[in-house]
Amino acid sequence: MNGILRGGRGLFFALALPVVLVVAWWFGSANSTNFFFPSLSSILETFGRTWFAERMRADVLPSVTRLLIGYAGAVVLGVALGVVLGANRTLRRITEPVLEFFRAIPPPVLIPVLFLFAGIGNTAKVIVIVLGALWPILLNTVEGVRAVDEVLSDTSRCYRVTGWARLRHLVLPAASPQIVAGMRQALSISIILMVISEMFASSNGLGFTIIQFQRSFAIPEMWSGIILLGLLGFVLSLLFQLFERRSLRWYQGLRRSQRGE
Amino acid sequence: MxxxxxxxxxxxxxxxxxxxxxxxxxxxxxxxxxxxxxxxxxxxxxxxxxxxxxxxxxxxxxxxxxxxxxxxxxxxxxxxxxxxxxxxxxxMAVVFQEYGRSLYPWKTVQQNVELPLKQKKLPKARRQELVNEALAAVGLGEVHDAYPWQLSGGMQQRVAIARAVAYQPxxxxxxxxxxxxxxxxxxxxxxxxxxxxxxxxxxxxxxxxxxxxxxxxxxxxxxxxxxxxxxxxxxxxxxxxxxxxxxxxxxxxxxxxxxxxxxxxxxxxxxxxxxxxxxxxxxxxxxxxxx
Amino acid sequence: MSIDAPTRRAGTMPARRQSGLPDWSLGLFGLVAFAGVLELLPRTGVISERYFPPFSAMVGALVEAMGTDTFWSATGETLQAWGIGLAIALVAGVGLGLLIGSVPILQRLTASTVEFLRPVPSVALIPLAVLVFGITNIRSTLLLIVYAAFWQVLIQAIYGVQDVDPVARETARSYQLGRWARLRHLVWPTALPYVMTGVRLGAAVALILAVTAGIVGIGQGLGWLIVRAQSGNDVPTIYGIVLFTGLLGVVVNLLARALERRALAWHSSVRADLGG
Structure with missing residues (x-):
């Protein structure tokens, strides 16, 4: 009974403000004559028509595919390089300033550069995402690997957990909280790069389509595209949170127990 | 004297x-x-x-x-x-003072004790036997699936001892x-x-x-x-x-x-x-x- | 409650082999070697000079560009947008963050909305900005910057307020400290390190958006310079300005970190910042 009450209250708090905002938008824009801010009803009406037909396959799917491939590439490359650099002190010292420099470059400037090499095709867009999202993962992995606990490391040596087993059972799990934090930053960078690279030069994709709508003054369609991008960002972040909660359950438990909760 | x-x-x-x-x-x-x-x-x-x-x-x-x-x-x-x-x-097996830092916090008690045995390439049945015996010997028959940080300090050190014992040094x-x-x-x-x-x-x-x-x-x-x-x-x-x-x-x-x-x-x-x-x-x- | 591992004793430390060279010299060597590789790759023909000029040519083009007024007006525009955008995000983020964080009911009411709006990529707003403000108005750039940086600051400010020790809060109440005094002497000092983390993250994101705007045709900042060089097929200049934006990013990071460290210095516990 109590639980249901609490659940009900939680649901109320979660939905109250969003509902108020949507209702306000709905009625506030209902009789809108402002060309740039069409009524929410017309945007929603457009939404289904615009995205659930041909464009889902022709634009949304290519965008998301490029995003996921680029992101996965950044994760694999970042973790692999990070493990190597994290384990080697001298190599780390040598490369640190160079890596800090790369991280500091605003990733979207890579788009014009990469398009010099690879044209405006899928390859360039995927590489842009890899190169832009790589740095937070790489640098966080280095930090995580470097900070592997000394006692645990000694323990592993005593029990001959060495080589690949050491990587799998000690180094990667120990660094995982940092790696995941880097992956979270990299995810939002990837989305930015996906959109920008399509706005910059493309023949399909979400970013491309939204800019086309804007240029042709298809305002409700443009709004529906913005909403779709927002939903995409939200869903990806939700999926990431699920992944984080699953993969770092031990870490959150450990932290709670250390804080004495 | x-x-x-x-x-x-x-x-x-x-x-x-x-x-x-x-x-x-x-x-x-x-x-x-x-x-x-x-x-x-x-x-x-x-x-x-x-x-x-x-x-x-x-x-x-x-x-x-x-x-x-x-x-x-x-x-x-x-x-x-x-x-x-x-x-x-x-x-040779070692038990360190810092039990909180010598057990793998991402592994359960069972996995912590079992890992060195896997490195020894023991077959699964034998590993399970050793893990059960060792945990029973230190008085921890019931916590195989718990994580170390869910246990008290003394119990964590028992797990570390069980791990050493199971290793048969x-x-x-x-x-x-x-x-x-x-x-x-x-x-x-x-x-x-x-x-x-x-x-x-x-x-x-x-x-x-x-x-x-x-x-x-x-x-x-x-x-x-x-x-x-x-x-x-x-x-x-x-x-x-x-x-x-x-x-x-x-x-x-x-x-x-x-x-x-x-x-x-x-x-x-x-x-x-x-x-x-x-x-x-x-x-x-x-x-x-x-x- | 578990006991934390005791601090390690001097005797337990393994002997670290010193390389004999100070760290900065290794880093300097790394930078020089990196520049050398950039120089040699095109010179030896591994990569075509048409796409990838030697390092010296990149630097030469940057130096040449730095002699023009256009370069400095572009830099000025980017930095101006960055500064104003970050300031707006900071004021709004800290103000709302302190408010939301201090009023539990507000926090429960806004949590879902914040969680929904935060991951919305700010670049989704580009077409809207262009339509409403146009491509020459600095407000277009500001809209993107503020939206991106605001959430970073807001989230950290909320975390910061929540971190106030409940015992200290009760003590302050029992000493009849007013709302304002509590905010100033209790809440703000606790939240400050978090806010500084928000500033650091926000500053980096703001710079990304300030440069990005030019790339998608908004304003005439550094991004615009790159696009202009690209359409003029002036490849060394593209790379030169990319290098420059990197240097700018390094400076922003260093400043933000120095600021953060100062704020943390008088905070008792430095918390593990896992980004956010």
Whole structure:
């Protein structure tokens, strides 16, 4: 009974403000004559028509595919390089300033550069995402690997957990909280790069389509595209949170127990 | 107290399992050198339970790491069962003081105990058997699927001991394993070690800074000087084999031994390893080195 | 409650082999070697000079560009947008963050909305900005910057307020400290390190968006310079300005970190910042 009450209250708090905002938008824009801010009803009406037909396959799917491939590439490359650099002190010292420099470059400037090499095709867009999202993962992995606990490391040596087993059972799990934090930053960078690279030069994709709508003054369609991008960002972040909660359950438990909760 | 009240170690031939000979460890770095251990020589017979006790900062942990093959001594050798130790040997297990940092927090109790056995390439059924036996032996039959951080400090250290036991080592090294647990748990764990030792016939080298603990647990107690460290005394503990927290600790002989070790430690604190103390007869020191 | 591992004793530290060289010299070597590789790759023909000019040519083009007024007006525009945008995000984020964090009911009411709006990529707003403000108005750039940086600051400010020790809060109440005094002497000092983390993250994101705007045709900042060089097929200049934006990013990071460290210095516990 109590639980249901609490659940009900939680649901109320979660939905109250969003509902108020949507209702306000709905009625506030209902009789809108402002060309740039069409009524929410017309945007929603457009939404289904615009995205659930041909464009889902022709634009949304290519965008998301490029995003996921680029992101996965950044994760694999970042973790692999990070493990190597994290384990080697001298190599780390040598490369640190160079890596800090790369991280500091605003990733979207890579788009014009990469398009010099690879044209405006899928390859360039995927590489842009890899190169832009790589740095937070790489640098966080280095930090995580470097900070592997000394006692645990000694323990592993005593029990001959060495080589690949050491990587799998000690180094990667120990660094995982940092790696995941880097992956979270990299995810939002990837989305930015996906959109920008399509706005910059493309023949399909979400970013491309939204800019086309804007240029042709298809305002409700443009709004529906913005909403779709927002939903995409939200869903990806939700999926990431699920992944984080699953993969770092031990870490959150450990932290709670250390804080004495 | 003088030498005659306390027996010198038996000098007859024993089956020596672990031999530490002339071990010295000097740390260098940042333009200065620190001699943590000067010259340590002793040996441990097969099946013995030997305690090493010394003042804090006596390089006990350094010594233990040299024996475990985790650190390379600057000079001297460590030999286990006739084999020179240059890296962690397969027949040795270590229990560290920092239980919170020696168990894998991302693995369950079961997985923590099982991992070293996987590295030994034991078949699954055998691994499970060893894990079950070891956890039951330390009184943790019910927590296979818990994570270490869900357990109390004492229970975590039991898991670490179970892991060492399941590994089936010839020698079990323990580095102040109970320094961070509360007194009651500590007494329980001390008795656990004695009973495991009896049951398994494993050789144990137990490092501690606690004098009472060393006397209560050991067949022999090696007293170390402060850093740079040497062996000050090699003292056989002539208490009955059946020990109990209540009886043993309140006995007269226990008090005498404790008193003696305490005196030695006090001496050690004021004296660097090189010069012999005024109170300790050269005999005793010599025996410490001669075993 | 578990006992934390005791601090390690000097004797337990393994001997670290010193390489004999100070760290900065290794880093300097790394930078020089990196520049050398960039120089050699095109010179030896591994990569075509048409796409990838030698390092010296990149630097030469940057130096040449730095002699023009256009370069400095572009830099000025980017930095101006960055500064104003970050300031707006900071004021709004800290203000709302302190408010939301201090009023539990507000926090429960806004949590879901914040969680929904935060991951919305700010670049989704580009077409809207262009339509409403146009491509020459600095407000277009500001909209993107503020939206991106605001959430970073807001989230950290909320975390910061929640971190106030409940005992200290009760103590302050029992000493009859007013709302304002509590905010000033209790809440703000606790939240400050978090806010500084928000500033650091926000500053980096703001710079990304300030440069990005030019790339998608908004304003005439550094991004615009790159696009202009690209359409003029002036490849060395593209790379030169990319290098420059990197240097700018390094400076922003260093400043933000120095600021953060100062704020943390008088905060008792430095918390593990795992980004956010």
């Amino acid at each position: 003088s030498g005659d009240t306390f027996a010198t170690p038996q000098t007859q031939d024993r089956d020596v399992l672990l031999d530490v000979r002339g071990v010295q460890k000097i740390y260098t770095g940042h333009g200065r050198t620190v001699e943590a251990i000067r010259d340590l020589t002793f040996s441990v017979g097969r099946g013995e339970l030997v305690c090493i006790v010394g003042p804090s900062g006596a390089g006990k942990t350094t010594l233990l790491k040299c024996i475990a093959g985790l650190l390379e001594p600057t000079a001297g050798t460590v030999t286990l069962d006739g084999q020179r130790v240059t890296r962690p040997p397969q027949s 010839q020698v079990l090294l323990m580095d102040e394993p109970f320094a961070a647990v509360d007194a009651q748990t500590r007494a329980d764990l001390e008795d656990l070690i004695r009973s495991l030792w009896h049951k398994l016939g494993v050789t144990i080298l137990f490092v501690t800074h606690d004098i009472e603990e060393s006397v209560y647990l050991g067949q022999r107690v090696l007293v170390l000087s402060s850093s740079p460290t040497v062996v000050m005394e090699d003292l056989p503990i002539d208490l009955p084999d059946e020990r109990s927290q209540l009886e043993t600790r309140s006995g007269r002989r226990f008090a005498e031994l404790r008193h003696h070790v305490y005196e030695q430690i006090q001496l050690a604190k004021h004296r660097k390893g090189s010069e012999p103390g005024p109170d300790a007869t050269p005999d005793v020191v010599a025996h410490g080195n001669a075993v």
